[in-house]
Amino acid sequence: MSTPNSSGLRAGEHSAADLGFFERFLSAWVGLCMISGVLLGRFFPDMTRLVRNLEFGKGSQINLPIAIFIWLMIIPMMMKVDFTAIRAVGKRPAGVLITLFVNWLVKPFSMALIAWLFFRHIFSPWISALEADQYIAGTIILAAAPCTAMVFVWSYLTDGDPAYTLVQVSLNDLIMLFLFAPIVRFLVSGASSLSVPFAVLFQSVLAFIVIPLVIGAALRALFIHRKGKDYFESVILPRFSPVTILALLVTLVLIFAFQADNLTGKFLHVLLIAVPLLLQVYFNSALAYGLMRFFRVEHRVAAPGALIGASNFFELAVATSIALFGAGSGAALATVVGVLIEVPVMLSVCRVCNRTRHWFAWSPAPLSETSN
Numbered sequence: 001m002s003t004p005n006s007s008g009l010r011a012g013e014h015s016a017a018d019l020g021f022f023e024r025f026l027s028a029w030v031g032l033c034m035i036s037g038v039l040l041g042r043f044f045p046d047m048t049r050l051v052r053n054l055e056f057g058k059g060s061q062i063n064l065p066i067a068i069f070i071w072l073m074i075i076p077m078m079m080k081v082d083f084t085a086i087r088a089v090g091k092r093p094a095g096v097l098i099t100l101f102v103n104w105l106v107k108p109f110s111m112a113l114i115a116w117l118f119f120r121h122i123f124s125p126w127i128s129a130l131e132a133d134q135y136i137a138g139t140i141i142l143a144a145a146p147c148t149a150m151v152f153v154w155s156y157l158t159d160g161d162p163a164y165t166l167v168q169v170s171l172n173d174l175i176m177l178f179l180f181a182p183i184v185r186f187l188v189s190g191a192s193s194l195s196v197p198f199a200v201l202f203q204s205v206l207a208f209i210v211i212p213l214v215i216g217a218a219l220r221a222l223f224i225h226r227k228g229k230d231y232f233e234s235v236i237l238p239r240f241s242p243v244t245i246l247a248l249l250v251t252l253v254l255i256f257a258f259q260a261d262n263l264t265g266k267f268l269h270v271l272l273i274a275v276p277l278l279l280q281v282y283f284n285s286a287l288a289y290g291l292m293r294f295f296r297v298e299h300r301v302a303a304p305g306a307l308i309g310a311s312n313f314f315e316l317a318v319a320t321s322i323a324l325f326g327a328g329s330g331a332a333l334a335t336v337v338g339v340l341i342e343v344p345v346m347l348s349v350c351r352v353c354n355r356t357r358h359w360f361a362w363s364p365a366p367l368s369e370t371s372n
Contacts, residue, residue, distance in 0.1 A: 030343045033252035040253065041260025048257045052327045063322055066254055070315045071212050073247035076240035077152070078173075078216025079223075080166065092164075095292060095301035099168045102288040102309040103146045104179060111143030111280045112136070112187040118276045126272060131330050133192035135273055138334025140187045141321050143280060144180055146172045147311035150346070151304065154311065157350045160304035168308055173213060176313075181205050184320070196324060204320040252339065255318050258327040259336045266333070273337040278345065285310035285349050292360075299360035303353035311346050314339045 041048045054064040119132040127135070147154075155165040181201035188196045223232045256263065263270060288309035292302030314335060321331040 029249060030252060033249050034256045034340065037253040037256025037258075038260045038263055041257035042264065048260070051254065052258050063254075063258075063319065063327065066251060066315075066319055066322070067207055069247045069251045069254070070208055070319060071215070073244050073251060073315065074208070074212040075216045075219070076237070076244045078213050079220045079237065079240065080152070092297075092301075094295045095164060095297045095305055096168055096171060098288060098291045098295065098297065099305045099308055100171060100175070102284055102291070102305075103172060104175060104183075106287065107146075107280070107284050107309060108140060108144040108183050108187055110283065111276075112140050112191045114276045114280055114283075115139040116191045118272075123272050127269060129193075131269070133194050134325065134330025135269075135334045136192045137188045137194050137196075137325065138317075138321050138329075138331035139273070139277060139280075139338075140191065141184055141324075141331065142277070142312050142314065142317040142335050142338045144183045144187070145313035145316045145320075146176065146308060147313050150311060150342075151308050154307040154346055154350055155304040157347075158303035158307065158353045159300060160307075161298075161300040164301050165304040165308075168305065172308065173209070177205065177209055177213075180209070180316075194325075200323050201320070204316070204323050208316045208319050251315060255336055255339060258322070259333055262328065262330075262333045263336070269330075269333070270337055270340070273334050274341055277334075277338055277341060281310045281341075281345050281349070289353070289356075297360075299353075299357050302360060303350075306353060307346060307349055310349050311342065312338055314342060 051065055052063060115136045119127060119135045124132070151165060151169055152162075154160075155162065181198065181204075184201060185196045185198055188194055220232070223236050227236065285306045289302060289306035292305055297305070317335040317338065318332065321329065321335045325331040
């Protein structure tokens with residue numbers, strides 16, 4: 001049974017006042033960005049086409065504006081990553097091992113199987129073979145990119161252990177550096193007739209993972225060296241929060257502007273793409289959550305672990321699909337549908353985790369306390 005905290009709330013129960021302005025109206029902001037993006041793409045096609053054609057490097061197909069805003073969004077999140085905290089996982093490794101198992105040994109491969117089954121067979125009367133290949137590729141790219149930035153929001157909403165969540169995200173980021181490109185290439189080539197140039201994948205990893213990770217780590221070290229860790233975490237990091245939020249919202253507007261024609265002209269396909277994505281999200285979150293309970297992992301670790309297994313680093317997925325297949329491709333559309341369903345679906349998983357807190361009767365101290 002949960003006990004009241006110092007504010008009079010029970011664990012996992014956050015009042016509206018506890019949440020920031022952005023978190024309180026998260027669904028509304030995302031919805032407005034989606035609508036704004038679609039309207040921008042439909043009513044200002046020439047301007048949208050001009051922005052879409054701005055590339056990171058000639059022939060790279062990596063959109064420069066999206067790359068810049070992703071950096072502005074991710075770098076502050078990477079500044080939060082404390083890789084030295086990974087050492088404390090040895091005291092309670094079950095939660096992070098289950099998270100890594102689901103994220104890297106189950107999620108991409110189950111998504112490839114589910115996508116192949118639905119797009120190649122069940123939905124074949126409504127989509128062409130070429131479209132099926134594109135949608136399979138997009139969903140695989142989405143599943144191979146575990147969530148980074150938004151995990152901290154989901155973890156907060158389920159009263160997750162912030163230190164342990166940080167460790168889970170940090171390890172995923174490190175593994176993503178090495179496994180994202182080979183997993184995407186292997187699964188896309190195996191489940192579809194498309195070929196994936198490794199050079200383009202490498203450029204995507206470099207642009208959207210390596211660069212922001214290095215900059216974030218360097219800024220973290222610099223600020224801590226000059227101001228100290230307490231000042232960095234209590235004063236400096238909060239100042240970057242508006243930058244992250246604004247960059248996320250602008251990125252969503254651009255993503256939906258680039259896909260406006262597909263979203264409005266292929267509404268049936270949008271609904272069809274959502275089906276395997278929803279199955280994959282709920283399957284992986286349930287698997288991670290169930291394994292956490294089976295191995296008696298505390299709820300403050302189990303809930304964020306389930307959410308990490310369910311959500312995606314959609315900014316990386318969208319950018320990679322655009323780099324590989326173009327902004328108007330079916331693969332890009334599939335990743336954008338992932339963005340479309342991400343927030344409401346993840347909020348539903350948060351609600352389930354909070355309502356089933358009583359399944360986890362054990363409650364050891366948070367990692368932040370045991371690591372001292």
